[in-house]
Amino acid sequence: MKPTQETHRPIAPEVARYGAEVVNRLRTLLGGELVGAYLIGSVALEGYEPGRSDIDIIAVCAHPLETRTKQAIAEALDHRVLPCPARGLEFVLYAKDAVASPSRPLRFEMNFNTGAGMNHWLGLNPEEEATHWFVIDLDIARGHGVPLVGPPPNEVLAPLPRAWVLDAIRDSLTWHSRAEPVSPNNVLNASRAWRHVEEGVWSTKAAAATWARERLSDPSLIDAAVAKRHGAPGPALDPEAVRALHHQVLAAVERAVQRMDGSGPA
Numbered sequence: 077m078k079p080t081q082e083t084h085r086p087i088a089p090e091v092a093r094y095g096a097e098v099v100n101r102l103r104t105l106l107g108g109e110l111v112g113a114y115l116i117g118s119v120a121l122e123g124y125e126p127g128r129s130d131i132d133i134i135a136v137c138a139h140p141l142e143t144r145t146k147q148a149i150a151e152a153l154d155h156r157v158l159p160c161p162a163r164g165l166e167f168v169l170y171a172k173d174a175v176a177s178p179s180r181p182l183r184f185e186m187n188f189n190t191g192a193g194m195n196h197w198l199g200l201n202p203e204e205e206a207t208h209w210f211v212i213d214l215d216i217a218r219g220h221g222v223p224l225v226g227p228p229p230n231e232v233l234a235p236l237p238r239a240w241v242l243d244a245i246r247d248s249l250t251w252h253s254r255a256e257p258v259s260p261n262n263v264l265n266a267s268r269a270w271r272h273v274e275e276g277v278w279s280t281k282a283a284a285a286t287w288a289r290e291r292l293s294d295p296s297l298i299d300a301a302v303a304k305r306h307g308a309p310g311p312a313l314d315p316e317a318v319r320a321l322h323h324q325v326l327a328a329v330e331r332a333v334q335r336m337d338g339s340g341p342a
Contacts (some may be wrong), residue, residue, distance in 0.1 A: 087119055087222065090161040091131055095224045098167075101152040102135060103225075105145065111136040111172050112226020116213055120220040123280030124162075130194070131162045133224070134217055136232055137185065140171045143200065146186040150198045155190040164191020168210065175214065175233045180240065181207045182214065206251060211236060211244035216278045238336055242329050245269045249322050258313040263301035263321060270325040273332050288321075297321060 087095075095115055102110050117132030118124045146169070151157065153167060167188045174183040187199035187210075199205050215236050221229035248269060252262040264281035267288035272278055279287070285302050289295035297317040303310065 087115065088124060088126065090126075091115070091119055091124065094131060094158075094161050095133065097158060098133060098153060098165075099224045101158070102149065105148055105152060106137055106141075109138045109141075110225065111138055112229070112232050113224040114217055114221035114226075114229050115224060116217040116221050117166070118280065120216065120222050121278065121280045123282055126162070129162055130164050130166050130191070131160060132166045132213065133168075134213065134221070135167070135169045136172055136175060136226070137169060138172050141169075141185050146200060147198070149186065150188050150190075153188065153190060155192060155196075160191040162191065163193035164189060166194075168213070172232070178214075178234055178236060181205075182210045184210060206247065208244035208247035208251065211240050212248065215241050215244075220278065239333070242273070242332055242336075245273060246326065246329055249325060253319075253322060258315050258318055260301040260305040260313070263297060263313065263318060264305065266318075266321050266325050267298065270321075270328055273325065273328045292321075 086092075095113075099110075099113050102113060113133060113135040114120075115132065116134055118129040119131060123129070149169065153165060155165070165188070167186075167190075169185040169188075171183070171185055174185075181202045184202055185200075187197070187205060189195060189197040202210075214233055218230050218233040218235060221233075223229065226232065249266060252259075252265055256262050261281075264285055268279060268281050268284035271284045271287045282302070285298050289298040292298065294317075297313065300310065300313055304313070
């Protein structure tokens with residue numbers, strides 16, 4: 077049975093206009109090679125916040141591309157040429173076979189970031205990049221992606237093995253602990269990961285924070301992270317509390333692995 081594709085509320089007009097122009101430029105460069113393009117991330121999860129969120133798009137082409145074509149796509153989508161109305165664009169392009177029969181690391185054609193609020197980046201080698209971003213994004217995209225062009229994402233993107241997703245969650249927690257140990261984003265990312273491990277649900281970070289605070293004996297860390305994310309003043313988040321949350325999420329991951337392996341309680 078095919079998974080049911082979600083229906084979505086209308087997206088913000090500026091996001092819709094920008095997404096349509098991205099597709100126009102992809103069509104110009106790829107023609108019939110363009111299989112589909114999908115809004116993912118906060119837009120797909122209905123948590124887009126103007127001025128704070130990114131616009132995340134994945135696209136699928138029929139066959140692997142030459143480097144010069146990938147560079148031409150990056151040039152066409154560059155914020156200096158096509159201004160992004162959000163903090164920035166995170167764009168990943170895959171060949172159809174790479175998402176129909178995925179392998180690790182996921183074989184993207186290009187990973188491109190551009191925008192006023194993020195570092196400009198063009199990555200062409202999956203071996204040189206952390207893989208957890210791509211696993212989590214594709215897992216979200218299959219169930220929640222909003223088509224800009226092409227068939228529903230669950231007809232293009234094969235399901236990823238649960239073990240890959242759990243590994244990606246572990247790696248994501250490690251990355252956030254190293255890169256932003258006491259940031260609100262670290263706490264909210266951990267909350268979203270925890271909810272997914274326990275319930276199989278990908279949600280906005282705000283919704284995950286509400287879910288997590290109801291399951292903690294002391295929800296003050298969640299409350300402080302949400303407040304700081306919205307610019308409220310106050311002391312830095314407690315590093316010990318953040319580490320304790322991470323330990324709780326990692327313990328949930330290990331229980332999920334044991335259930336999957338048949339070595340733990342159902």
